[in-house]
Amino acid sequence: MVRYLKLVKTLFRQSMQRELAFRANFGVNVIHSTLHLVGGVGGVVVLFAHSDTLNGWDFSQTLALLGVYLLVQSLKNLFIGPSLAALAGLDGHLWTGEFDFTLLKPVPTQVLVSLQAWSPWALVDTLLSIVVIGLAMRTAGVPHCGDLLLFLLSLFAALGLLYAILLFLAAVAFWYLGTPMMWIFDSILQMGRFPIRIYPHSMSLILTWVIPVGFIVTIPAEFLSGQGTAMLLLPGFALSGLLVGLASHFFRVSVRRYSSASS
Amino acid sequence: MEGSIHVDSLGKTYQIPLREPGIAAALASLIRPTYAEVTAVRDVSFAVQSGEMVGLLGPNGSGKTTTLKMLAGLLYPTSGKVEVAGSVPQQRKPEFLRSISLVMGNKTxxxxxxxxxxxxLIHKEIYGVSQGAFRTRLGELTEMLDLAALLPKQTRNLSLGERAKCQLVLALLHNPRILFLDEPTLGLDVSMQIRFRSFLKEYNRRHGTTVILTSHYMADITSLCRRVILINKGTVFYDGDLSEMARRTAPFKLVRITNQGDLSGPEQTHLRELLERLHIVEQEQRNVTFRVERSQVVPLLGPLLNAGSMADVSIFDPPIEAVIDTLYQGVMA
Structure with missing residues (x-):
């Protein structure tokens, strides 16, 4: 474990050094993050300029949801997204044949594939998302310690779900080396900007249990705004664990299929 | 054991998609794709002892890179057995992966x-190399390949040759017992190739690392490997000493004579008659190169020297490229 932490530290530091080599990139990333934030918060403000609630969600709750959405996105963009994109994205290691070298490393392939690339600027988004969550809590009132704990637990399960889905989609590239499937999930995750209850019932069920965007964004946000159902946490963890297990198995089976890019 | 390799009846078959040209065939292949089985490696067996340097030769598509990738554990064999450094490579156990390294000339x-x-530094952490061992290894390799000036440079700013040197050092940092080199000098200029070879020779001498090398540059093979394994169509058709292979494949010497006068002159009749009975490889003005069976070289010299007015005679082995070409042509026919 200590070895992996050292490895993560080295990989993160290297990513940071790489980013620092491109000074203009810092400014561009800050502008991008700010615009992203202003667009998101602006949307919620515009929405509530004409209505007090959105299918039972008030302004502060919707703002909290946006904050959770941005937080999940930023954590995804910190390492899970870049790492898996380095494997299965366009020009990824599966395309170039560099995955050969990943397979030869004396570290579990899934661990290396999931931690190999970091995007340190995503931490700016993480900070901004925490500011948004703080603003929402300031408007709605600070949640109870119990709700905060449930929020953190549900966020943990949500990240597990997110990782499992992305790992599964990245592993699809071993079978089908076309348009990266992770792009499709990015579009679906956008639906998590809004409470899943605003969608028709059947769709909201799909978004909770089939493509669990609800579990990933809405349910943690519900705990944050004191309207969560603690009973959902257990199946959420079970689903998260199950999907991580299944995705890992699928990844292993897919790696066996790898026939290496041509010499 | 730790640097040895045992390969027994190794085979690898791929399934590749097939499609007729045109949009209709492309659409049809979406519904009913067709595949063909391609046998990249059919039946390969050999053993390599710890510390040996062996050249794996063969024409393009002969199966040598596929064999190398199965030895490294990258590909699963369809049939046969392979054991490298006491492990089955495909299990990819950490101790096995720490004992090998693969350098591919076209990848970094x-x-x-x-x-x-x-x-x-990333390599050091991944392989769990201690700080002390890392410093010692890096110091030795940096000195051997004169690398110090390259360490602070970004990879993107290196020339092809500089990148190849760094790539080789990276592959050796964890002190592997077995080194797989797949076209390591690909695209390098002549002097860089020479430096590469002398480094590998010296490294092998110092550390006793087993080296399996594939290369289309015959100078790589002749200067590094006493033993070669020739593969074609997925099977081994020669495994042994490189010079013995040359003797068997090309049981002749090349003799080059330079005559003092023009060969068409009337006083050169004897020489012309003698040359007519020989297998001439090349002829230009006063120079003639011909093939003679090894046992016939000495008996021929007397009549040859008497037949004309020689300015120079040289006897040499056919170039290894020609030997290999003869072999390839023979097995592909």
């Missing part, structure tokens, strides 16, 4: 935007 594992030294 250096991080493009980081400095060379940074790439080395």
């Amino acid at each position: 594992q250096l991080t493009w935007d980081n400095t060379v030294h940074d790439s080395f």
Whole structure:
């Protein structure tokens, strides 16, 4: 474990050094993050300029949801997204044949594939998302310690779900080396900007249990705004664990299929 | 054991998609794709002892890179057995992976935007090399390949030759017992190739590392490997001493004579008659090169020297490229 932490530290530091080599990139990333934030918060403000609630969600709750959405996105963009994109994205290691070298490393392939690339600027988004969550809590009132704990637990399960889905989609590239499937999930995750209850019932069920965007964004946000159902946490963890297990198995089976890019 | 390799009846078959040209065939292949089985490696067996340097030769598509990748554990064999450093490579156990290294001339594992030294540090952490061992290894390799000036440079700013050197050092940082080199000098200029070879020779001498090398540059093979394994169509058709292979494949010497006068002159009749009975390889003005069976070289010299007015005679082995070409042509016919 200590070895992996050292490895993560080295990989993160290297990513940071790489980013620092491109000074203009810092400014561009800050502008991008700010615009992203202003667009998101602006949307919620515009929405509530004409209505007090959105299918039972008030302004502060919707703002909290946006904050959770941005937080999940930023954590995804910190390492899970870049790492898996380095494997299965366009020009990824599966395309170039560099995955050969990943397979030869004396570290579990899934661990290396999931931690190999970091995007340190995503931490700016993480900070901004925490500011948004703080603003929402300031408007709605600070949640109870119990709700905060449930929020953190549900966020943990949500990240597990997110990782499992992305790992599964990245592993699809071993079978089908076309348009990266992770792009499709990015579009679906956008639906998590809004409470899943605003969608028709059947769709909201799909978004909770089939493509669990609800579990990933809405349910943690519900705990944050004191309207969560603690009973959902257990199946959420079970689903998260199950999907991580299944995705890992699928990844292993897919790696066996790898026939290496041509010499 | 730790640096040895045992390969027994190794085979590898791929399934590749097939499609007729045109949009209709492309649409049809979406519904009913057709596949063909391609046998890249049919039946390959050999054993390599610890510390040996062996050249794996064969024409393009002969199965040598597929064999190398199965030895490294990258590909699963369809049939046969392989044991490298006491392990089954496909199990990819950490102790096995620490004992090998693979260098591919057309690929790099250096991080493009980081400095060379940074790439080395990642490698150190991944392989769990201690700080002391890392410093010692890096010092030795840097000195041997004169690399110090390259360490602070970004990989993207290196020339092809510089990148190849750094790539080789990276592959050796964890002190592997077995080194697989797949076209390591691909695209390098002549002097860089020479430096590469002398480094590998010296490294093998110092550390006793087993080296399996594939290369289309015959100078790589002749200067590094006493033993060669020739593969074609997925089977081994020669495994043994390189010079013995040359003797068997080309049981002749080349003799080059330079005559003092023009060969068409009337006083050269004897020489012309003698040459007519020989297998001439090349002829230009006063120079003639011909093939003679090894046992016939000495008996021929007397009549040859008497027949004309020689300015120079040289006897040499056919170039290894010609020997290999003869072999390839023979087995592909």
